[in-house]
Amino acid sequence: MDRTESLATASYNSRSQFEREKERLITEINQGMDTVNKNLIQLNQNLESAISLSTNFDRIAQLWNEFGLIINPPAEEDVEMEDVADSDSEASRGNWNDDNESTNAASLTPSRSKSAHAAPTVMDEDE
Structure with missing residues (x-):
């Protein structure tokens, strides 16, 4: 019976090692996904800033264009x-x-x- 017990113990240890490795990988994946999510949020904010800046300058560019057409048709x-x-x-x-x-x-x-x-x-x- 010693042999049967040692096989059961080895099987139990390998499962616990599998479970520990699984948990470690899941934690690592979650951390990676959090980093990706934070980077995407920052990218989205930067794009929104660039778009709002360009829309602010559209009116100014239009006015300069009209001024140029008036001055030099x-x-x-x-x-x-x-x-x-x-x-x-x-x-x-x-x-x-x-x-x-x-x-x-x-x-x-x-x-x-x-x-x-x-x-x-x-x-x-x-x-």
Whole structure:
């Protein structure tokens, strides 16, 4: 019976060793998951800060863009509007023919509406 008891004791010791190792691994995994969770929370907070900072600067960037357009309007619009004015004056004088029709047809339709030439209005943030 000594042999049977020693086998039972060895089996019991191996189970307890298994259980101890299992508990140690579970504790280690829990600690690792806590660390990952804390890092994800910190990352989320940093991303929220970056997003809020960028949204704060969107309005300022928009105002600077409008200021730049007022101070220095794009040259393309001025050239297109002069072409339209020239073709309108030719048509009103009766100098319009088939040759001019094909070359000036594109200049009769400006790419932007006249409202694009108006100075942009600046709205208060309270509105």
